[in-house]
Amino acid sequence: MNAGELLATRFEEHRPRLKAVAYRMLGSLSEAEDAVQETWLKLSRTDDERVENLGGWLTTVVGRVCLDLLRSRKQRGEQPLDTEAPATHVPDPQISPLPGGGEAVDPEQEALLSDSVGLALLVVLDTLSPAERLAFVLHDMFAVPFDDIAPIVERAPAATRQLASRARRRVRGAAPEPGPDRTRHREVVEAFLAAARGGDFDALLELLDPDVVLRADGGDVSGLSRFVRGAPEVVAGARSFSTLAATTYLALVNGRVGQIAVHDGQAFSVGEFTVRDGRIVEINILADQERLRALLDARAIAELAAAD
Incomplete structure (x- = not known):
């Protein structure tokens, strides 16, 4: 060599x-x-x-x-740096088939999945300044010392520490923490999707946190991008999305059980759910067809269908 x-x-x-x-x-x-x-x-x-x-x-x-x-x-x-105006941009999801032929996540994958980062957190990271995001990601997520980060952002270590501290406060206040029970997470997601397909309004409300947020990114297609807060409003949005795709599959979306909706053999949307205390607190949906075509081709969809 x-x-x-x-x-x-x-x-x-x-x-x-x-x-x-x-x-x-x-x-x-x-x-x-x-x-x-x-x-x-x-x-x-x-x-x-x-x-x-x-x-x-x-x-x-x-x-x-x-x-x-x-x-x-x-x-x-x-x-999107304006935190006063709710953003509808959803970052690229990381999508993979459910392990074990649709069974709950097996222990061998726990280490990998525990290192995954949810879309809700990535949405909040989008609101940070570039320097704040760098300081937070490198220090808080990858344990890089502030002395090593400081030259990158061209600031003193103490000032770099302040960047990470400001970012940390923003993240803690805006990014919901999911519960640790992956099995319960899947049960809640499956129940929510079944209720949405069946039009069970009461069941949907029971599965949603009263202050739940739904963010949908439809790209350039008018009417698909939206940001809604509150259980009744989210129910209306979820039911409308559920009627637009004939087939849905469960898959791992950023390490959590989520939904892939397929229409005419192509991915129509990818949904990720943040579940805490048995209720959904945030739903992020990517329905940007251009980005979805780059993320999920026919072969990838077939693999997701086989694993579900």
């Missing part, structure tokens, strides 16, 4: 962590892949023998790449 092949092998060992960092920073699977690829290009042009801690170096570089992308979004007006 030559030096280039050895370097590529070492990089691949760090790829999962780098992609996890980039996804939490960007909320876009394609952009996360691009950020990781850019990190590899930077490494390939660097004298790696001078890099004492390759994992730390790579995390710092991917953080810088993501920070530049976030700042570019803000300059183009693509980053």
